[in-house]
Amino acid sequence: MRHLFRFKNKTRNHSNITSNDLNIDKQNIPEHIAIIMDGNGRWAKQRKMPRIKGHYEGMQTVKKITRHASDLGVKYLTLYAFSTENWTRPTEEVNYLMKLPGDFLSTFLPELMEKNVRVETIGFIDALPEHTRKAVLEAIEKTKNNTGLTLVFALNYGGKKEIVAAVQMIADLYKENKVTLDDINETTFNDYLFTKNIPDPELLIRTSGEQRLSNFLIWQSSYSEFVFDDTLWPDFNENNLEQAIKTYQERHRRFGGL
Ligand code: IPE
Ligand code: IPE
Ligand code: MG
Numbered sequence: 001m002r003h004l005f006r007f008k009n010k011t012r013n014h015s016n017i018t019s020n021d022l023n024i025d026k027q028n029i030p031e032h033i034a035i036i037m038d039g040n041g042r043w044a045k046q047r048k049m050p051r052i053k054g055h056y057e058g059m060q061t062v063k064k065i066t067r068h069a070s071d072l073g074v075k076y077l078t079l080y081a082f083s084t085e086n087w088t089r090p091t092e093e094v095n096y097l098m099k100l101p102g103d104f105l106s107t108f109l110p111e112l113m114e115k116n117v118r119v120e121t122i123g124f125i126d127a128l129p130e131h132t133r134k135a136v137l138e139a140i141e142k143t144k145n146n147t148g149l150t151l152v153f154a155l156n157y158g159g160k161k162e163i164v165a166a167v168q169m170i171a172d173l174y175k176e177n178k179v180t181l182d183d184i185n186e187t188t189f190n191d192y193l194f195t196k197n198i199p200d201p202e203l204l205i206r207t208s209g210e211q212r213l214s215n216f217l218i219w220q221s222s223y224s225e226f227v228f229d230d231t232l233w234p235d236f237n238e239n240n241l242e243q244a245i246k247t248y249q250e251r252h253r254r255f256g257g258l
Helices: 002-011 040-046 051-072 091-112 132-142 157-174 186-190 240-250
Strands: 031-034 075-082 116-123 151-156 203-206 226-229
Touching: 031 240, 040 051, 040 075, 051 075, 051 091, 051 240, 091 132, 091 151, 116 132, 132 151, 203 240, 226 240
Parallel strands: 031 075, 031 203, 075 151, 116 151, 203 226
Antiparallel strands: none
């Protein structure tokens, strides 16, 4: 028993937690769930491990949560993996984070294919190191015909820069008389964002107890329901996801009406 426990503790990634105990309404699953995966560093620090170990474990959580979101019938799962502000971290940590997409996709692509998951990204992909960009573009290409869950990685993503880039594109077109002032509205503005083909998230989750957006989907989350979970991302599991969905289902969304 003792041996078994230690073994289980060591592998950590395939937890036996089952759904259903929370009785979530399977007919009212958010179409788009966005997650600010936070707390990897603190998870590692608590264990006196280097921060990158926390990021490694966080990658295992990404696999687990992707599987479960797909099983629940979620259509879009957007994961904040690297912000435009995260470049200010120590070089060693940034380098490791830039290696993760390649590691993740090379080990998980067969399962993504099996589960019919399509990979997408939002963010300034061109500014990523070549090896990171290559891994991501390859996964996008290989999964482009899959019709199940769309797994969106926000990589080098920042909401303010996204909006400024959209304004620049529109200003350019205006200068060339290709758009008029009347053409610019909330719907058309959307077409210049990274998320042009993705509906706004109904549910936005942040782990680790922090309660802020940190420049994530600032336009798209205007009417999202926010759920904050104290769990550090490497410890976040299927039950936490279902709990967040349950909280979402108990909310009354009004959109300014009554
Ligand atoms: C989130 O975990 C992952 C990324 C930002 C890449 P952190 O690395 O921010 O972990 P904490 O917040 O320091 O615990
Ligand atoms: C937000 O987390 C970015 C990602 C999860 C990728 P941070 O840890 O960078 O956010 P702050 O610095 O606590 O606001
Ligand atoms: Mg953090």
